[in-house]
Amino acid sequence: MEKDFTDIQPKSKENLPDNDYQEDNFSLSPNRELFYCFDEKGNYKKLVDNHYEANRLIIKQGWDAVNERVGQVRDQIVQGKLSPLAFFMEKTMMEVTILADYSGFSKRKVRKHLTPNGFSKLSPSRLETYAKVFDITVEELLNPDLNAQTFINAGKKV
């Protein structure tokens, strides 16, 4: 009953177009995925391969947007408009609702903690809660390394 699609041999890694990506140190995982495709003769095929170029472009755009938002937040922290909490929230791509869910605080409280004034009044136990959400120490939360980048751009591979 199960139909056998001809599995096409995947391209080797060296043949991948790597023009824009290497300059940006933008690395995708080596995992190959399964795709379905179609040729004009009317045959459907399964194909196991890396991302093709269009896909890499839009994935990159998504991460660029994340990094840009992190950059904007960084500036606002330096200007004293936002608290370090905002940096970690943006860096882990959370929004107020998600952070509220993870930390257990209400959205109103989280918004308050995002301001430098609200953040400075946080009790040690609440700082601990936030640190746990982001997998960091309280020390790191209080004095963040604002130049740290989201993991995709740091070139970390799995």
Place this chain on the structure above:
Amino acid sequence: MIKLEYEHRQAGHCENGVTSNLLNYYHLKVSEPLIFGIGAGLFFSYLPFLKMQHAPVTSFRVWPGMIFNRSTRMLGVKTSIQTFSDPKESMNILDRILDQGTPVGLQVGTFHLPFFPPEYRMHYNMHNMVVYGRDNDTYLISDTVLEKPVEISYKDLMRVRFAKGPFAPKGRMYYLTSVPEEVNLKPAIIKGIEKTAYNMTGIPFPLVGVKGIRFMSRQMRKWQKKYGDEKASYYLGQVLRMEEEIGTGGAGFRYIYGAFLNEAADVLNQDWLKEISIEMGVTANRWREFSYLGSRNCKKRGKPEESYDFLAGIVYDCAAKEEAIFKKLRKIK
């Protein structure tokens, strides 16, 4: 230590793949495209008033969970689905079911999933994978996105099962409780096609189905004027990211659906479905062309390389093609 004889097979999309692989464990061979078609997985919706990752929500398929529920029901397979409020309890029950020799499907969040390709680690809470064994604190996982089966620790597994945010999984787990030895695919396939055809052409609501595609196309023409180059390109990118969503082959599940129609033609012995499957493939190629040309607008900020009118034209064309296909499919008997 328990390790079930579960065959890991990579799949285009997690939910179809998990369902097909679970059935395979009980010696019922139903391919991934068939599951997708029977589960009436193909859809389109564009919801500009809902924002996800700072852009309008666009989806090329039905709500997560529906494919599993529908396809198993249609095939007469009995299932058990549970959610939990207590993480520890959810893990205990998972252990118990595993020890009985049943592979268990889990809904998880991808953000904290250690083995997941980093480029996909968003707060996406509707990913599916199967646990097929365990050894003390290590669980054996079959994730259809990956080439090989992997392992995960107790702590990490608990964390991803209770990921937070939109569509939180709440430890959702599911497994098959009784599987018939023989299934009659014909009525299931016909019902699946009828349902998809209705979803695409029959729902009297302007933001879903073929109407939804046209609506998005009209909106797309205004993006640049309304939001400026940068935001328009980001919105376009978001549509493409949903269209490219892991393993769809860059055409928003249209290739899988075409493969389904191709297979359905053989099962039902209706040759006209073969022709429709070719039309579907041509449409899918058109979608892919849209994604290929559209992605160039996402490359650099500033002036787009392709005009939004031109791209919207391709989308409009896709809508017309799909309307023709599903109007024909509604007549299936």
